[in-house]
Amino acid sequence: MQVIPELRHALQSHSSAVLIAQPGAGKTTVTPLELLNESWLAGQKMIMLEPRRLAARAAAAQMAKALGESTGQTVGYRVRMDTKAGPNTRIEVVTEGVLTRMLQHDQALEGVGLIIFDEFHERSLHADLGLALALQSQALLRPDLKILIMSATLEAEPVCRLLRDAPLLECPGNVFPVETFYKSKPLSASLEDFTAEAVEQALHAHEGDVLVFLPGAREIHRTERELVSRNLPAQVKVIPLYGSMKLEQQDEAIRPSALGSRKVVLATSIAESSLTIAGITVVIDSGLSRESVFSARTGMSRLTTVRVSKASADQRRGRAGRLQPGVCYRLWSAQEHAALPEASRPEIVAADLAPLALELAAWGVREPAELAWLDTPPEAAYRQATGLLRQLGCLCSAADGTAGGITAHGREVSALGAHPRLGHMLLRAAALGLAPTASRLAALLQERDPFRAHGGTDLRPRLDALREAAHARSTHSLLREADDTVIRRIVQESRQLLASLSQAAAAEDEPDGSAACGLLLAFAYPDRIAQGRGDGRFLLSSGRGARLRQVEWMSRSSYLVAAEVDDEGADGVIQLAAPVELHELLDHCREWLQEQAHVYWDSSASAVRARKVLQLGSLVLKEASYERPPAEEIAAALMQGVRERGLKLLSWNRQTLQLQARLIFMHFSAPEDWPDSSDAALLDSLESWLLPFALGAKNVSDLQRLDGSGLLLGRLDWEQRQQLEQEAPTHIRVPSGSRLPVDYSNPEAPVLAVRLQELFGMKNTPRIGRGRVPLVLHLLSPAQRPVQVTSDLSSFWNEAYFEVKKDLKGRYPKHYWPDDPLEATATHRAKPKR
Structure with a gap:
């Protein structure tokens, strides 16, 4: 790259730098190698963070090849469930939470001289968190630690400011011209049909291989079936490419096509950056991607399909011009393109922040404001996350005076590297001897569900199938329909989780571990424990409603736990769940149970009721009568009844009603001197004039026996009582x-x-x-x-x-009608007495 000398100088004289290099410039695979022998690195290693596992492995392989070595020597990688690195490795390409784990293990990152954040424009949650932690480590512990941010489409100025005015370097890439065509999809056409039609058109009009961007695996497989049905030429091969595929299948998509053949790669946004797929000259872009959106209101996430940003669209188009001139078909109009957002939304503003909040607590930070962020975590989502962590026992509560600090249990959960929900479940399960089942369940919930097409809602058959797969058996019906690659990865992940629980030697499996599935889910999702309301409808302990998509045997369950809920509409749709028994909740979830005594006004019976209830969040698990409730609570319930029914509930007699009317007259005549005695005002002030005299009343009849006139006169002083008789006589x-x-x-x-x-x-x-x-x-x-x-x-x-x-x-001729009424004698008879 032309900019390498400037970059060397920038990092020699500054602690950080920002490199904007166009696609094809070689920033991912050239930059680390060119910096390897810099004097300021002093023989230390460098860590490069890649947002995707496929890109991390490919980048490490390409750099190792450039050195004439195999991966794992000078250049290696660490990704989830796969590591190739040795004692002599100087460049480690890492992804997901690996950098965060390294920082948590050693906050000073001893032996590391440079951290590179590649493709930072994607703004993954791990990248933002890793940068925030690295900046604090650099400021407090390692002033010699260098940080390099790299991207092709990043808005660089805010990043430079965050890095304390780091120098900005820009490098043009070896990008060939790409001709762009807009092709708007008719409303009547499906995405898959329209995409297949565009692929056919491109294969006939252009040479080379075709890269198609689709939002997810579902659309990829539908488009693949549609293309196969169109009888493409024999030399054309259709190859899917997404994150959960086998490594061999991913490698096949990246390799150059055989001589005389062509390939159509159907990919998610995994192929958007960092990867060079050999032979691609045509890009067909659906303009869609799939992202997870978290709701702080409900505490749930849902996958949603969204329009890509202009920056992402440009990244995708650039794939066609990496090796030679190309073309790009955008399956939307030029007018629609003008309305696209400039850049993608950072994951940190729309993600579940529970993992981030736990990482910050483990780091020693209680508030995000203590760190430097490009985008500060949203307040509502962060508060929801810390609330969940306190519920799981990972953070201290305010009661012990150390609110927000991590607990010993929280450190154990953090060390597992799983989502806090699943980490808590694993530790609770291990204490009950259910670690193997919990490990499989956690691994399954961390992956794309391989049984979604045929597995229904119940998680237990899935666990049974995984148990068979773990023992190299494949008789379970679900295994015959599932993707072997995903199954093997889940089994491998479950074994790693089991090992992390120090229970790897537990060869004996639970004979019927899946029966405990509901209880294990309750440990992970206490806010999604659900109580049946009939007809497949449930009330979650969080207070939200949920329902099963269709009638099934679980529709009749008294209790279940929802592991996955589609947060749409008034009631979320339960996607994955398992039943749980009431006695399991009572025995094992005591820390979330609250016994409360309720004294309340029963509107339907117009009476006071007193009950004791055992609650789990919004769910009432048990209810019993409450003997001898305090008089104050009975009186307060009666006040609620009066407010609801009005003063007529007191059955005041005519004398009391007349007194009230006289008091209203006095307030009307002199509002500043007399209290308002209207019904509305009296109902608003029951606690001051009625409640003290209602103490001891047990029911409405007792309330009605109170002297209403005395209650009203009790609001007046002695002088007002005298004035009342004079100024408002009866x-x-x-x-x-x-x-x-x-x-x-x-x-x-x-x-x-x-x-x-x-x-x-x-x-x-x-x-x-x-x-x-x-x-x-x-x-x-x-x-x-x-x-x-x-x-x-x-x-x-x-x-x-x-x-x-x-x-x-x-x-009335017999009555007295004088000519002068003022001189006549008044009478209540027909005529006055003589």
């Missing part, structure tokens, strides 16, 4: 001598209903409320029917009385 004495009740139903206009004859001699309307509020007089006939409504009695006598008199005198 009755008014009228000239006839009668003492008549005042109706305060309308606080703005209290009413006095009185027979007209009883007011003879009264010149003005009676007033209350310190003389500010005239009563509304309902003047009644001798038959108690209103003949006039007025709040101005004087005007009535002067203007309306004589018309009313004519009418009443005609209808």
